[in-house]
Amino acid sequence: MDRLLEIFRIFPEFESDRLFFRDILHSDAADLFEIYHNKNALKYQVISPFRSLAEVKRYVDVVHDGYQNRYFIRWGIVEKASGKLIGLISLHHIEFWNYKAEVGYMFNEAFWNKGYATEAVKKILAMALGQWELHKIEAEIHPGNFSSLRVVEKLGFTKEGYRRDAAFDRALKTYQDRISFSILEDQWKSWGK
Numbered sequence: 001m002d003r004l005l006e007i008f009r010i011f012p013e014f015e016s017d018r019l020f021f022r023d024i025l026h027s028d029a030a031d032l033f034e035i036y037h038n039k040n041a042l043k044y045q046v047i048s049p050f051r052s053l054a055e056v057k058r059y060v061d062v063v064h065d066g067y068q069n070r071y072f073i074r075w076g077i078v079e080k081a082s083g084k085l086i087g088l089i090s091l092h093h094i095e096f097w098n099y100k101a102e103v104g105y106m107f108n109e110a111f112w113n114k115g116y117a118t119e120a121v122k123k124i125l126a127m128a129l130g131q132w133e134l135h136k137i138e139a140e141i142h143p144g145n146f147s148s149l150r151v152v153e154k155l156g157f158t159k160e161g162y163r164r165d166a167a168f169d170r171a172l173k174t175y176q177d178r179i180s181f182s183i184l185e186d187q188w189k190s191w192g193k
Contacts (some may be wrong), residue, residue: 048171
């Protein structure tokens with residue numbers, strides 16, 4: 001538990017082969033706008049596209065508030081080669097008493113199909129299930145999001161079930177189904193390294 005709480009004392013930054021994971025800053029507003037203004041990137045995110053840089057900056061404040069209150073932690077994913085923020089990944093729905101959290105991620109459409117999502121989730125699993133000693137990481141994925149389904153299957157997640165009307169899409173004012181996946185600490189240690 002202490003290692004998990006430690007991530008909320010000092011924001012953890014780390015890297016993988018091609019990516020750097022860091023806090024999201026107001027200076028990232030233009031890169032964030034590219035992601036959050038793109039309807040394709042938001043297709044399964046249940047939010048409306050952002051309309052202005054001011055709206056993005058308010059979002060950064062919400063991210064910082066969520067971290068300060070230990071609700072979730074969201075990293076900006078920076079491509080090392082270009083220095084550009086190309087995506088985000090988070091641990092949310094954190095249950096400190098159960099040593100588990102849910103992972104979520106999204107990327108700028110210009111950086112899709114390059115293996116970045118798999119690399120990012122793999123690194124978060126290594127940190128969460130290894131260094132921070134969580135027991136379980138969950139993922140809730142829209143049934144039509146075939147790219148995300150491939151990512152979790154590739155990384156050894158187990159399908160746990162199908163949840164009807166599990167997420168309310170604010171933009172479309174409709175409910176969406178989700179497929180539940182998870183990976184356990186022991187499963188990751190034997191498979192993920």
